[in-house]
Amino acid sequence: MKKLVAIGELLIDFVPQQSGCALADVTGFDRVAGGAPANVAMAVACLGGHASMISQVGTEAFGDYLVANLQAHGVETAGVFRTDKANTALAFVALDKNGDRQFSFYRKPSADLFLNEDQIDPVLLRDAGVLHFCSVDLVDAPVRQAHRRAIQIARENGAIVSFDPNVRLPLWPDAASCQAAIRQFLPLADIVKLSEEEVEFVTGISDREAAAKALLTASCRMVVITRGADGAEAWTPAGHAACPVCPGPVVDTTGAGDCFIGALLYQLLENGCTPADLPGLDSVALSRLLTFASRCSAFTVAQKGAVMPSLAQIGE
Numbered sequence: 001m002k003k004l005v006a007i008g009e010l011l012i013d014f015v016p017q018q019s020g021c022a023l024a025d026v027t028g029f030d031r032v033a034g035g036a037p038a039n040v041a042m043a044v045a046c047l048g049g050h051a052s053m054i055s056q057v058g059t060e061a062f063g064d065y066l067v068a069n070l071q072a073h074g075v076e077t078a079g080v081f082r083t084d085k086a087n088t089a090l091a092f093v094a095l096d097k098n099g100d101r102q103f104s105f106y107r108k109p110s111a112d113l114f115l116n117e118d119q120i121d122p123v124l125l126r127d128a129g130v131l132h133f134c135s136v137d138l139v140d141a142p143v144r145q146a147h148r149r150a151i152q153i154a155r156e157n158g159a160i161v162s163f164d165p166n167v168r169l170p171l172w173p174d175a176a177s178c179q180a181a182i183r184q185f186l187p188l189a190d191i192v193k194l195s196e197e198e199v200e201f202v203t204g205i206s207d208r209e210a211a212a213k214a215l216l217t218a219s220c221r222m223v224v225i226t227r228g229a230d231g232a233e234a235w236t237p238a239g240h241a242a243c244p245v246c247p248g249p250v251v252d253t254t255g256a257g258d259c260f261i262g263a264l265l266y267q268l269l270e271n272g273c274t275p276a277d278l279p280g281l282d283s284v285a286l287s288r289l290l291t292f293a294s295r296c297s298a299f300t301v302a303q304k305g306a307v308m309p310s311l312a313q314i315g316e
Contacts (some may be wrong), residue, residue: 001158002129002270003050003076004262006155007150008037008137009112010055010066010080011089015254015305021232023094023102032305034091036134037165039255039306043262043296045074046308054074054124056115056143061112062088073308076262077123088113093254100253105171109141116142117149128159129269132218132261134166151188158315161267163189164261167198175201175260186219191273193224193261208233209240221278224264224290226257226297232290239283243290246298254304256297262308263296264289 002175013034016026025205033042041051053075057063059082066088089110094102107113111304115137125131131154137143154161165182172178182202186192192215194202212235226232231244267289273281279287299309 001050001272002127002176003052004041004044004130004132004265004269005052005054005055005079005125005128005154006037006041007147008134009035009110010038010057011051011091011107011110011112012062013067013254013305014090014092015252016094019095020097021094023092023104023255024087024304026094028094029092030305031065033066034254034306035089036136036164036258037132038066038070038075039258039308040164040262040265041075042070042073042306043259043308044266044269046310047263047266048311049266050122052077052079054115054120054146056081056111056119058082058087058111059084060087061275062090081115081119083111083114084133085114090140095252099179103168103170105168107171113139113141113143115146117145120146120149120153122153125153125157128154128157128301129272130160130162130265132162132164134164134184134298135178135182136166136168138185139172144181147185155188158274158276160265161188162191162193162265163263165198165202166257167168167201186207186215189220190278191222191224192220193226193257195257196225196227196230199225209235216291221275222281224261226260232260232294234286234290236281236286237279238281239286241283241286241290243287243294248302250301250302251303253301255308256301258306259300259306259308260293260297261292267292309310
């Protein structure tokens, strides 16, 4: 089984000790490891797959904690660099009564933004079956070119390139800058994962099916759209499938989408899928992928923070 390599931000999430109130009203927080690409790597590793992370953190205690946390969950950290140019990124989170989130970020700049293309040694992507990235680190900083370099190496090595824009507008100068960066990187991805709320922003098309078909026509080979309480859908040139959400308690939606795409990518790795295999995945195959990913995501939302399940915890 080849490995998943995730590239992008590593940060500390300070999650609220009380829910149902605005960020300004939260009086206490708990520290947890965060960063969407790191969450995806953790999801794959916790399910028993092989995962590694490419990122950069500060030399302070928060950086120590993030590296140790990845290692404790079986994620390789040879590609996690340390710098004294900036501190590790922080995010403070509030949860409303539905478990949805409000963020306040501290990363102007943060250590991950200084990751540069010269640090992307091809050895870091050796044996990669999937390279996964998001949009938070596609800002106008050295890390953007580091992403381009990693994608180039991954594609040359025959790996699947997976892109979850994971839009976080407060981290951008304006919405147009975020949208433009995402659209620059869409043609480089084999798999595009979107939340329902991001579909129109990313594609300019409000209808899910029309947006998915436009992406498939343009370049990518699989589109996945998560819909919160309404489940998820996936499209390839060969088929379409939809899956309802798995029933269960919702404590915290942090990391739910990361767990979902991580679980889906884990299955592709386990099955030895290549970019050439993706267009042929039919409705039956897509339904299996979505059902497994939904079960994993249901576990995550029942926990506080981005806790990823093992196979045993989802009954496999």
